[in-house]
Amino acid sequence: MKLFFKLLLLIPINIESSFFNSKAIVHPEIGANGMVVSQHYLATEAGHSILAAGGNAYDASIAVAFALAVVLPRAGNIGGGGFMVMFDGKTNETLSIDYRETAPALATKDMFLQQDGSVDRKRATQGILSIGVPGTVYGMWEVHKRFGSMAWSELLNPAIKLAKDGFVVSPFMADALNKRYQKLSQYKNFHRIFYPNYPIKMDQLLKQPELAKTLEIIAANGAKGFYEGEIAEKIDKHMSENGGLITKKDLKNYRPIWREVVKGNYDDYEIVTMGPPSSGGIHIIQMLNILEKHDLVSLGHNSSTYAALLTEVMKYAYADRSKYLGDPDFFDVPVETLISKAYATEISKRIKLNVITASDKILPGAAMQNESLDTTHFSVADKHGNVISNTYTLNSGYGSGIIINDTGILMNNEMDDFVSAPGVPNQFGLVGDEANKIEPFKRPLSSMTPTLILQDGRPIYATGSPGGSRIITTVLQFLINTLDFKMEISDATVAPRIHHQWKPDILMLETGFDIHHANDIEALGQKIYFSGPGTSLESIEIKNNLYYGFGDTRRPDSKAMGH
Known part of the structure; x- marks a missing residue:
């Protein structure tokens, strides 16, 4: 035994590895030919099986998306919608597709207002009227x-x-279902499928035969299997019998949109992300443009000065979000101004280190001349150079709670992502204006931020997260952690995060943030509170001709799997 310890002392403890960063505390998974990362291990395995069978990253992403609809019903879906950002290895193009839900033809801007002009929060977030036309x-x-x-x-x-x-x-x-029993058990189909016995116990088997049949119809008929025929008839019937708005015509007329990605530069990196009706991409670039003017490393990661600076930058971005972001097919979003270096310079002049500005003093566009925690994200890369970053959602956990009769389809509650009344916060505390008012066929504003980072024209990171209003700031901090502080993606993911969304004027500090730094920030005049984890980065890094993946441990079912 003594000889063993003598030999152990001879082993260098800081030896550099060609595969892993020796300074990292937590290590990612590694693959030679590709990587799949998602919020549920069974969905990750589904995507991995497609890569192993010779499929590409697009194929694997589709498999992951449909598998998540089964094993992660709180967010994975065929009754919701989202965004995908792609790098195509064959053409070296970056592309994005918007398959966000749309408001039904019968939707009206005042549909959630009560007689006194207040918003009926329950009607906007639960039940039949909260459902938008699905796009997944x-x-x-x-x-x-x-x-x-x-x-x-x-x-x-x-x-x-x-x-x-x-x-x-x-x-x-099991825990997620049990916590929502009172809210969701009132819906007959949800109760029958997910609460046959309450409380739900871990390790019990969950079968969904109606959903299996629906998936078989879609497998045989493609998009028409959902938007026309038997399934569309059942959705239409369920809606008409229960006071809903979606019709067969809404379903038949739905189309996703291929949109231009939004691009920005941060040092020598190219940021490629989703444009409107996602707000995330624009504000990621806007905030990075402001932060680029500071030596963040010298401030110290998560120091009080660093966190206070991020707080101020976040306030300006979310203030602009409230006024200028919406569906670009209905509202002229000033994208080029918001992501310009000149605009960032004007905002920078208003920010001073270790000085806190009250949110009421920051007006939308001042320098210009709560989406659910249960969204989900996955990232996929293959040996052909294709890289996918996809975020999609039902909005709240388990969406509207409505499951269409005889289909197993759990429907979204995305209508709450519109502005029910200007200046009135949604369920996540986000404030909006006319740009995001309810209109037929319109897509609600989103915080979903699927993002790729390129260097020398090639992707080096794919990332994204659930978390409602926290998504944007979560992705921002991941990028700073990796690009500025050179953290391994695993360490960049597990580091405590902060969040400020302009209103309410409160800085959220994630559990684990240094209490001494928190006290210093509070002494500057910023109200703070500590919150539990509400986000879950699912990220890939490509370097040394290898693929590194890490599933955020904040959601314990997350899994990265290399191919």
Whole structure:
């Protein structure tokens, strides 16, 4: 035994590895030919199986998306919508697709207002009227038509098997369902499928035969299997019988939109992210443009000065979000101004280190001449150079709570992401204005921020997160942690995060943030409170011709799997 310890002392403890950063505290997974990272290990395995079968990153992403609809019903979906940002290895193009939900034709701007002019929060966030026209199935179908290499039906097989044969409920899922029992058990179909026995116990088997049948129809018929025919008839019938607004015509007329990505530069990195109706991409670039003027490393990671600076920058971005962001097909979003270096310079002149500005003193566009925690994100990369960053959602956890009769389809509550009344916060505390008012066929504003980082024209990071209003600031801090502080993606992910969204004027500090620094920030005049984890980065780094992936441990079912 003494000899063993003598030999142990001879081993250098700081030896550099060609695979891993020896200074990292937490290490990512590694793959030679690709990587899949998602918020549920079974969905990650579904995507990995597609890569192993010879599919590309697009194929794997579709498999992950449909598998998450089965195993992560709080956010994974076919009854919701989202955004995908892509780097195509064949053409070296960056692209994005908007498959966000739309307001039904019968929607009106005052549909959630009561007689006294106040917003009926329950009607906006729960039940039949809160549902927007889903986009996920059509979004995945469009990606497959353009880039898929395997048969569509093969990509849905993992999800169908999980729905038909069932899967073991994780402790995390059991806890999430039990916490929402009072809210969701009132819905007959939800109660029947998810609460046959209450409380839910971990390790019980959950089968969803109705959802399996729906997925089989979609597998056989593509997008038409959802937006026309038997399933569309059932959605239309359920809506008409229960006072809903979505019709067969709404479903048949739905189309995703291929949109230009939003790009910015940060030092020698290119930021490629989602444009409106996502607000995330614009404000990521806006905030990085401001922060670029500071030596963040010299301030010290998560020091009080550093955190106070980020707080001020976040306030300006979210103030602008409240006024200038909406569906670009309905509102002229001043994208070029918001992401310009000149605008960032004007804002920078108003920010001083260790000085806190009250939110009431920051007006939207002053320098110009609460989406749910249960969104979900996945990232996928393959050996052909294709890289995918995808965020999609039902909005609140388990969406509206409405499951369409005989289909197993859990529907979103995205109508609350519109502004029900100017200046009135939504369920996540986010304030909006006319740019995001309810209008038929319009897409609600979102904080979802699927993002790629390129260097010398090649992708080096793919990232994104759930977390409602916290998504944007979460992605921002991941980028600073990796690009400025050179952290391994795992350490960049687990580091405590902060969040400020302009109103309310409160700085959220994640549990684990240094209490001494917190006290210093409070002494500057900024109200603070500590919050639990509400986000979950699912990220990939590509370096040394290898793929590194890390699933955020804030959501214990997350998993990265290298190929």
